[in-house]
Amino acid sequence: MVSDARTIEAWEERAASRPAAWEFFGRLRHHPLGMFGFVGIVLLFTAAVFGPWIGPYNPSSQDFALLAAPSLAHPFGTDSLGRDILSRVIYAARVEMSVSLTAVFLGVALASVVGMVSGYLGGVTDSAIQRTNDVWLAFPGLILLLIVSAVLGPSPRTLVIALVVGTIPGTSRIIRGAVLSEKNNAYVEAARVIGCSQLRIMFRHVLPQIVPLIIVIISISIPGVALLGASLSFLGLGVPPPTPSWGGDLSGDARSYFESAPWMAIFPGAALSLTVLSFNLLGDAMRDILDPRLRGSMR
Amino acid sequence: MTQYIIRRLIMLFPVVIGVSLVTFILMRVVPGDVARVALGTTATEESLAEFREANGLDKPLFDWHPPFGQYGEWIGGFLKGDFGESYFHGTPVRDELANRLPVTLQLAIMSFFLTLVPGITAGVIAALRPNSFLDLVTRTSAVAGLSVPSFWLATLFIILPAIWFDWMPPLGKVSFFSDPQRNMQQFILPALAMSIPSMSGIVRLVRSSVLEVLGQDYVRTARAKGLAETKIIWRHVLKNSLIPVVTVVGMSLGGLLGGAVIIETIFALPGVGLFGYQSILSRDYLAVQSLVTLGAFLVVFMNLVVDISYVWFDPRIRYT
Numbered sequence: 001m002v003s004d005a006r007t008i009e010a011w012e013e014r015a016a017s018r019p020a021a022w023e024f025f026g027r028l029r030h031h032p033l034g035m036f037g038f039v040g041i042v043l044l045f046t047a048a049v050f051g052p053w054i055g056p057y058n059p060s061s062q063d064f065a066l067l068a069a070p071s072l073a074h075p076f077g078t079d080s081l082g083r084d085i086l087s088r089v090i091y092a093a094r095v096e097m098s099v100s101l102t103a104v105f106l107g108v109a110l111a112s113v114v115g116m117v118s119g120y121l122g123g124v125t126d127s128a129i130q131r132t133n134d135v136w137l138a139f140p141g142l143i144l145l146l147i148v149s150a151v152l153g154p155s156p157r158t159l160v161i162a163l164v165v166g167t168i169p170g171t172s173r174i175i176r177g178a179v180l181s182e183k184n185n186a187y188v189e190a191a192r193v194i195g196c197s198q199l200r201i202m203f204r205h206v207l208p209q210i211v212p213l214i215i216v217i218i219s220i221s222i223p224g225v226a227l228l229g230a231s232l233s234f235l236g237l238g239v240p241p242p243t244p245s246w247g248g249d250l251s252g253d254a255r256s257y258f259e260s261a262p263w264m265a266i267f268p269g270a271a272l273s274l275t276v277l278s279f280n281l282l283g284d285a286m287r288d289i290l291d292p293r294l295r296g297s298m299r
Numbered sequence: 300m301t302q303y304i305i306r307r308l309i310m311l312f313p314v315v316i317g318v319s320l321v322t323f324i325l326m327r328v329v330p331g332d333v334a335r336v337a338l339g340t341t342a343t344e345e346s347l348a349e350f351r352e353a354n355g356l357d358k359p360l361f362d363w364h365p366p367f368g369q370y371g372e373w374i375g376g377f378l379k380g381d382f383g384e385s386y387f388h389g390t391p392v393r394d395e396l397a398n399r400l401p402v403t404l405q406l407a408i409m410s411f412f413l414t415l416v417p418g419i420t421a422g423v424i425a426a427l428r429p430n431s432f433l434d435l436v437t438r439t440s441a442v443a444g445l446s447v448p449s450f451w452l453a454t455l456f457i458i459l460p461a462i463w464f465d466w467m468p469p470l471g472k473v474s475f476f477s478d479p480q481r482n483m484q485q486f487i488l489p490a491l492a493m494s495i496p497s498m499s500g501i502v503r504l505v506r507s508s509v510l511e512v513l514g515q516d517y518v519r520t521a522r523a524k525g526l527a528e529t530k531i532i533w534r535h536v537l538k539n540s541l542i543p544v545v546t547v548v549g550m551s552l553g554g555l556l557g558g559a560v561i562i563e564t565i566f567a568l569p570g571v572g573l574f575g576y577q578s579i580l581s582r583d584y585l586a587v588q589s590l591v592t593l594g595a596f597l598v599v600f601m602n603l604v605v606d607i608s609y610v611w612f613d614p615r616i617r618y619t
């Protein structure tokens with residue numbers, strides 16, 4: 001041990017420069033449920049990215065074995081058109097994930113801008129935005145999304161738009177609240193005194209302060225949005241039929257075969273449930289780890 | 300307080316009118332000719348024109364002169380309780396809604412109790428013994444329940460009994476008063492499918508809320524003065540920890556229509572949700588406009604009820 005002091009110094013330096021993500025995973029290892037969620041999401045992304053290479057069959061190619069029960073050749077069975085359900089479940093991961101994640105990121109980004117502008121500028125701008133928000137939030141649940149999807153016609157792009165429309169009002173209101181309380185801090189006043197523009201204060205000074213909140217919002221929004229998206233597909237207003245999707249494969253004509261071929265209903269729904277469960281568990285873990293104020297209450 | 304309520308009630312109108320306007324415009328943007336959808340592809344040009352005229356679809360959407368275009372005509376009637384006629388049923392929208400309301404109402408009441416009673420009980424029990432085995436089981440099942448889509452749950456509720464017991468819940472609906480047993484068979488599964496996700500949410504909410512209240516000073520004071528633990532829980536902890544629950548339940552009651560759409564579709568329950576869904580798909584303008592506007596009224600009204608109920612739960616809150 002020639003240079004204890006130096007070793008310690010180097011170690012400390014490394015610890016200080018260690019990215020936050022690293023520390024996050026360090027903590028996650030001691031969070032079994034969070035770890036479960038993390039593994040689930042890794043599997044999910046693997047399926048979404050490498051689906052075509054993992055899936056044993058083409059999801060739309062038809063086999064002569066219609067409504068075949070799960071077997072070695074078709075582990076999840078086949079549907080009424082003889083399509084392999086395992087392949088469809090794997091392929092669906094891609095469309096489900098890209099739709100949900102795009103919708104969440106786009107929705108939360110737009111909501112952040114709206115919330116920041118509304119909260120920071122205040123006055124007439126704030127009133128105008130908040131009254132619009134009131135109307136938006138007054139639509140009963142799913143109904144607004146159903147109407148928007150009906151207007152645009154079923155497609156993955158429509159689904160993203162509908163989900164973004166559903167995300168903005170509530171989320172922007174949370175962001176606005178955070179900005180309102182952030183606005184009263186001395187650093188905002190200081191920035192204003194030295195002549196920073198409003199845009200600069202909003203995006204360079206206030207925004208970094210609410211980034212942790214935004215991350216938590218993103219992580220807790222994903223499962224809900226994934227469920228909502230699947231529900232719209234289920235109602236025939238999301239991903240249109242020939243494309244494999246967990247919600248869509250449970251709806252329409254397929255329903256008349258469920259009693260004789262329950263695997264058609266069980267596997268897509270189970271895949272969706274496990275996805276949402278994984279995101280929920282990882283979201284809980286992230287909140288426990290990232291937000292120490294909540295750590296006590298959820299334990 | 301009265302003044303506050305009156306002011307809130309007045310503020311309710313612009314919001315509801317706003318919703319009706321947005322719905323009106325969105326529905327007109329939906330591609331597809333209503334007359335064509337209503338009369339089918341074989342209809343002649345003449346009968347299409349006749350249909351449009353009979354339903355006022357040839358008039359301008361908005362107009363400065365009475366009756367203020369299609370919107371003005373509809374909203375004027377709406378405020379007087381005349382919602383117009385459904386293009387597809389050929390009956391007054393109000394009668395259609397009135398016929399279907401009992402179904403959705405029964406579903407709502409049943410799932411309300413199925414959500415709250417087990418949800419609050421399990422949440423409190425879990426919070427009283429944090430990190431115990433029971434707590435772990437409760438929390439895990441709550442996350443699981445939260446992650447299961449209600450449409451899948453409902454689907455399983457139909458096919459699993461069919462496979463295991465060769466029993467199908469009778470689809471459709473009979474009145475509770477004419478055949479209570481059959482009525483319950485029809486409603487219990489939909490109500491359960493509807494309440495399991497929200498019940499799971501309530502469990503988590505109650506648990507964290509009770510844990511927070513248990514750490515408050517007044518609970519320590521109550522314990523210090525020797526109050527029985529059961530009394531502390533019932534009198535002090537429960538009431539205070541239910542405030543966030545009231546918020547969530549009030550809002551979800553307001554937005555009930557959305558959940559009803561899915562469940563009623565699957566179980567073929569002829570309720571308001573199914574009616575709304577079908578009306579959107581078939582571009583039944585007046586039906587959608589009326590239903591959404593009424594739904595928005597319910598949402599805003601429930602928010603008001605929630606705000607007012609805070610006063611009862613927490614006397615420190617005062618509105619002026």
